[in-house]
Amino acid sequence: MCDMMVTMIDRIQVFCFVASYGVALLLEGGRVFTRFKPPPAATLVFSIAGFLAQTLFLVAEARRSALHGLPISDWRDWCLLTAWILAAVYIAASWSRPKAALGLFLLPLVLAIIAVGNAFKGVAGPFPREEAPFRWEIVHGLSLSLGTVVVTLGFAAGVMYLIQSYRLKHHLSTAAGVPLPSLEWLQRINEGSFIYSSLLLLGGLVSGVVLNGIRHANQTDAVPWTDPVVWTSGVLFLWLLAAVVFNFVYQPARIGRKVAYLTVASFLFLSLELSIVLLAPSQHATRRSKTQNDWPDMRGSSAVAEVCLTAPPQRFKRAPREVYLDASPSQEATRP
Amino acid sequence: MKLQIVGCSHHQSSLEVREQLAFSPDQARLALGRLRELYPRSEVVLLSTCNRMELYTASDDPQLCPSHREVVNFLAEFHGLDPVGIFEDLFEHSGEDAVRHLFTVAASLDSMVVGEGQILSQVKQAYDLAKSGNTAGPLTHAVFQAAIRVAKSVARDTAIQQKRVSIPSVAVADFASGVFDSYHDKNVLVVGAGEMAEETLTYLVAEGARHIHVVNRSFDRAEKLAEQFSARAAPWTELSSLLERADIIVSTTGATAPVITLESFQAIERQRAQRNLVLFDLAVPRDVESAVGDCLGVYLYTIDDLQQTCEANRRAREKEWPKAEKIIEDETTRFMVDLNHRATGPTIRRLRSQADDIKNEELTRLLNKLADLDDRSQNEIRRSFDRLVNKMLHPPLETLRDAAKEGPPHGLLEALRDLFKIH
Structure with a gap:
């Protein structure tokens, strides 16, 4: 049962919550600009569905990252987390003000942050975790x-x-x-x-x-x-x-x-x-090289749960040249 | 079965006539009591508002219901008027037309301001008054409860009540609410004590405004208006200092020159620190110089601006009219089918009872003759008789039910009564 749930959660893709937020945005637009007036609750339902999917996705990401020694810490994860918080704020705000078309302004920003996150895929942050x-x-x-x-x-x-x-x-x-x-x-x-x-x-x-x-x-x-x-x-x-x-x-x-x-x-x-x-x-x-994805299995170590x-x-205290795929000479020069 | 309305409304009667025929709540209670004495077997509901007076009478037996003329005579006598003089001012609807009229009134489609929600509560009050006075009965219960349901359905399924169409309501709901979230902590300043100021204040107070000042050249009139809304009247000399503190200003003086000029506003603009100010200039000629509206944080609306929005909202409501009418038409048809079906009830009951009596009589005689029959056989015979009666009555009752869908089946009922000698 538990394995089944894990498998199900693992199947959630970015597309799932992007689609939910997209439908919510379309419904919000329809409410304001067309004669077909979907109720505000419909927008809210799709937003909540998207939010839940995103929550499960982030949980699955965290689990996957922990298994491979990679925490949910690259720029994409950071953007997804930011978008997730913004979506939560949007849901709370529209719950208290159902008549206002807040989704028309906030949902595009949520989607934009997710899009930026996707553009950041594979870009790592600056601080080695071990240090x-x-x-x-x-x-x-x-x-x-x-x-x-x-x-x-x-x-x-x-x-x-x-x-x-x-x-x-x-x-x-x-x-x-x-x-x-x-x-x-x-x-x-x-x-x-x-x-x-x-x-x-x-x-x-x-x-x-x-x-x-x-x-x-x-x-x-x-x-x-x-x-x-x-x-x-x-x-x-x-x-x-x-x-x-x-x-x-x-x-x-x-x-x-x-x-x-x-x-x-x-x-x-x-x-x-x-x-x-x-x-x-x-x-x-810093862009990760393909080899950087082959992290050693750290399951069992105390760091895994973090x-x-x-x-x-x-992986390395000093990043070797080959890990930076798009490193310019000037960029390299700034590194110790 | 008869349902009848005799009344007058703003559509065909002048204000003078409506005033003469209007009932205060106490008068309405008294009138219902008197009608109860005069027509004890008739149901009565009295609806009296500023724009209409309607007396609903109903009875299972049309003979026991007061006629149009009798209702007119009663109204004339109650108000001390000449029945001939008011006869032409009073309309009469009965049957399906009466049901449709009540549904239309409750849904606010017959109101002076179409879509205003107040009429529904007035219909409810009229019905409650009849209930408390025991003048409502099965028919009026059914039609008034259906009317309330229809009115809610129209309000829910159409946008006819969503757009405001009176100047004070548009001022508050469409503009002031766009600037302010709540009114309880806002300073409202009313300049002038005209009727429009009073109406706008009614809406602002309903929205929660508490800090209200009324300024007028005639202090007495300011005090009078302030008293109505638990506000504070202030002398004209305080206008400038009140302007400085105000968040909402309603100006309705009869002055021929602007009361709030750009110069006077600029004098206090610095102290206001560009705080938002909603300014309703409802006076003609205008009380506020239009240049004031260009100042930072000032949202100035003249009567023309508000009138334009009222017109736009009215047009939006008109678009919803066919949808609302369809709901009323469908509900009227449904109600009449139910009502006609109910009207056949007494005849059907008597027919069944008569058939049961004959069946029981014959069954008793037969069973007495066949005294040595065991219980099982006796039960078989009883069931057989039951089936026989049911099969005999089924075709005429089915025809009656079908006919009730088309209208009151008076002819068929009469025929049934004659054929089966039902009395």
Whole structure:
């Protein structure tokens, strides 16, 4: 029975939950833009189905990773986890506000993050698991993951705010067209997203610095401070910090369209950072070679049960040249 | 079986006539009591609202139900009016038309503002009043319960009640709710004490608004309006400071020049720190300079803006009209089939009873003659007689059932009564 369930869970593919989220998005679109009006509950049912499928997929991934000594810790897993949290937030929000077409704004973001995750397939993170204290990796990965979710939520709320504000300013009835939450509610989400994303990114940065410090002290592979991901994260954090301070000092910035613009800008910063991770040479993202997939069987070791959220394990203390499939000379030069 | 409505509504009667024929709740109770005394075997329900007065009478025996003229005479006598004078103002529906009319009224398709939900609660109140006064009976129970069910079905399956069509309701539901999530912590400022201000306040208070200030050049009128909504009246001189704190402003003065100018608003704009402000200018000529609407965080709506939305919503409701009418038509047909079938009940019961009496009489005589029969044989004979009676009655009853689907089978019932001498 148990084996059967495991086999069933193992069969769940990314396509399963992407399709569920896709159908939910289509139903949401149909509710707003067509005469065929599926009930909001239908959207919610498909979203929950997608969420459950994604949960089982992540569980199966974690199990598979543990069996092969690979924790769910590469960039794809990180994106899937972020998308999963965002989907959970979306379901909770639509449960409390069934009339608002939140799915129209949040589901595309969930799907986009999953798509980015797929683009990151096989890209490993920067910290060898054996060399860094595990708890710092959790703090680092989870903070950045939650920070990304909050910034993304703020972006969706910001866009909704700008649309709703435009409609109200131009005397277009809110009862017609896309049903959106009130400006007051959206403003609360925007404000909250600023404060919480700053705190979470601060947590991610500090834990990253600590991790790197440990690696420096251990004289193992540390991420250079000039790494694009490090400095863009710093810039993003400084931007959010400046925005929070600006909001605190200048009251009008806390309300109205200004805060919506700021949240949209924060998301653009975040997208830029993710693009750098994906495209620019960075030690935060190294492509694994095929040989790296042949991890030794670590079943039975104490490390097997551990599930790391950010740092993929690296087999070698010093990564040999052949493990980087797309390593440019400059990139190689930055590595010890 | 008879169901009849005599009444008047905004469609064919003037406000003056409707006022004369209207019943307060106490008067309605009294009228029901009197009708009970006059027509003890008749069921009565009285529906009286601002836009209609309808008296529903019903009885299994049409002879026991008051006629159209008798109802008119009663209404005229109750209100001290001339029956001839009001006869032309009162319509009469009976049978299927009466059922269809009640369903249409309860579903709010006959209302002045089509789709308004208040009429259903008024229909329920009228029915409850009749129940508490013991003037409702099997027929009125059936038709009013069906009407409530139909009204809910129309509200659920069509969008006819979803779009607002009055200016104050559109102001609150379509615009203020787009800006604010809740109203309990918002400062509402009413400038002027006109009728429109009163109506808008009704909706805002219903949505939870608590902090309300009324400002008017005539302080007495401001106080009067404020008293109705547990609000605070403020002198005209406080307008500027109240503007500064307001989240929602409803302006309805009769002033010939703008009351809120760009200059006066800019004077307090800094203190407002660009907080969202919803401004309803319901006055003609306008109370608020249009340039105020360009200020940051200000959402300004004039009566024309709201009127346009009302029209758009009205058109959207009209699109739903055929769907709602179909529901009413289907439900009316279904109800009438049930009702006609019920109308055949007494005749069928008497026919069966008569046949059973004959059967029992013959069976007793036969069994007395065949006294030495054992129990098994006696039971066989009883069952045989039962089958015989059932087979004899089945064709006429089946025909009666089929005929009831087409309408009241008066002819067939009459024929059955004559043929079988049922009295």
